[in-house]
Amino acid sequence: MPNTKSMIKRVKTNEKARNRNASFKSSVRTAIKKVRNAVEANDKELALTHYRDAVSLVDKAVTKNVIHKNKAARIKSSITKAVNELK
Numbered sequence: 001m002p003n004t005k006s007m008i009k010r011v012k013t014n015e016k017a018r019n020r021n022a023s024f025k026s027s028v029r030t031a032i033k034k035v036r037n038a039v040e041a042n043d044k045e046l047a048l049t050h051y052r053d054a055v056s057l058v059d060k061a062v063t064k065n066v067i068h069k070n071k072a073a074r075i076k077s078s079i080t081k082a083v084n085e086l087k
Helices: 005-040 044-063 069-084
Strands: none
Touching (some): 005 044
16 A cells, blocks of 8 residues: 555556556457458458558557557558458
């Protein structure tokens, strides 16, 4: 348990940030799953729309320091490759 006032505040702020980041990571994962499911179903239009949303969310996650930029590049690369194989 923290002893000082500032450390008590840090614990609270860290918990809020942790929850916010977990929620954002979850939405990114869901967007990626939507792309992969559309690719598996061979639905080109749906895959492209979900792809745009997923790339946007991944870029926002990097901006907010939720995920590392190299992980974002890896994710974008893999879903781009999957979507391009449909064409």
